[in-house]
Amino acid sequence: MAPKLAGSIATVAAACVEIAAVLRVAPIAGQTGLAGATNVQGEAQKELDVISNDIFIKHLRQNTDISILVSEELDEALHMQNQGAYAIACDPLDGSSNLDVNVTVGTIFSVLAVDPANPELLQAGTRQLAAGYAAYGPSTSLVLSFGKSVSVFTLDANGVFVLSADAVRVPAASGEYAINTARERFWDAATRAYVAENVAGETGPAGKRYNMRWIGSMVGDIHRILMRGGIFMYPLDSETAAKGGRLRLLYEANPMGLIIEAAGGAATTGRGRILEVPPQDIHQRIPVILGSADEVARVEAHYRAQG
Ligand SMILES: O=P(O)(O)OC[C@H]1O[C@](O)(COP(=O)(O)O)[C@@H](O)[C@@H]1O
Numbered sequence: 001m002a003p004k005l006a007g008s009i010a011t012v013a014a015a016c017v018e019i020a021a022v023l024r025v026a027p028i029a030g031q032t033g034l035a036g037a038t039n040v041q042g043e044a045q046k047e048l049d050v051i052s053n054d055i056f057i058k059h060l061r062q063n064t065d066i067s068i069l070v071s072e073e074l075d076e077a078l079h080m081q082n083q084g085a086y087a088i089a090c091d092p093l094d095g096s097s098n099l100d101v102n103v104t105v106g107t108i109f110s111v112l113a114v115d116p117a118n119p120e121l122l123q124a125g126t127r128q129l130a131a132g133y134a135a136y137g138p139s140t141s142l143v144l145s146f147g148k149s150v151s152v153f154t155l156d157a158n159g160v161f162v163l164s165a166d167a168v169r170v171p172a173a174s175g176e177y178a179i180n181t182a183r184e185r186f187w188d189a190a191t192r193a194y195v196a197e198n199v200a201g202e203t204g205p206a207g208k209r210y211n212m213r214w215i216g217s218m219v220g221d222i223h224r225i226l227m228r229g230g231i232f233m234y235p236l237d238s239e240t241a242a243k244g245g246r247l248r249l250l251y252e253a254n255p256m257g258l259i260i261e262a263a264g265g266a267a268t269t270g271r272g273r274i275l276e277v278p279p280q281d282i283h284q285r286i287p288v289i290l291g292s293a294d295e296v297a298r299v300e301a302h303y304r305a306q307g
């Protein structure tokens with residue numbers, strides 16, 4: 001790996017270590033509430049969304065190999081005024097509605113190569129150099145991929161990420177699915193058909209029993225799926241259709257898609273590979289269906305059947 005790429009990832013990892021330290025004591029510091037502002041997506045920012053974003057900016061400014069930051073919490077791309085060959089796209093704090101209740105949240109990031117003189121940020125996910133996420137749960141994990149395999153590091157008591165699992169593979173088959181079923185009335189026919197088959201369990205066409213899990217933070221759900229299989233779905237539905245979906249392409253869908261594919265899983269909009277979608281906007285939203293290859297294939301078959 002190029003030393004500058006390794007150094008850039010070390011910078012992101014250092015930001016995650018600091019975010020983990022802030023989160024650990026946030027209820028004592030009274031930092032779990034709203035910031036009183038909305039981001040460019042029109043979503044209420046939590047104080048910790050803003051703090052995590054500021055931590056990212058602080059660390060990235062210390063590395064002149066990183067010239068641009070795209071963040072969920074920044075309306076525009078932040079140009080660092082250096083000649084760095086890398087751009088980072090990030091969701092500094094994912095699942096922030098879980099903060100008040102001490103449930104796993106995370107940080108998601110994607111590393112792109114850019115020409116600082118003429119930076120192109122709207123790159124398809126296939127062009128990502130690396131992607132990763134930190135999961136702040138019972139332990140803090142850093143999951144990292146350069147597109148060929150996936151490694152998991154665990155933060156030790158000295159603030160060092162130690163390799164704890166390598167060449168992680170997502171099992172091709174699984175008996176768990178993750179979707180917000182409270183949105184059922186908005187679902188399209190393909191989503192309805194797939195979930196109905198799972199609910200029917202061993203009495204239906206899937207021929208086996210399923211469990212449903214929905215953490216409400218993508219990092220938490222994807223980490224479970226990476227480690228033991230399953231499928232995560234935030235499909236296009238009638239309520240999110242006007243916006244193009246719920247989750248963001250550059251800093252949620254693409255990095256998670258790269259990681260899941262590198263672990264042998266699949267990532268689709270339902271009608272095509274997420275990593276091949278040409279972005280139109282840095283905050284573009286997209287339908288997301290990813291996880292165990294066999295489960296994703298079943299969902300895609302339902303979309304094909306719909307025409
Ligand atoms: O509130 P819903 O519909 O269950 O959506 C949950 C999804 O929204 C997200 O919280 C969006 O991410 P942010 O918290 O970074 O905005 C995902 O992590 C999660 O999967």
Ligand SMILES: [Mg+2]
Pocket residue numbers: 091093094095218252
């Ligand atoms: Mg998010």
Ligand SMILES: [Mg+2]
Pocket residue numbers: 049072091092093094095096
């Ligand atoms: Mg976020």
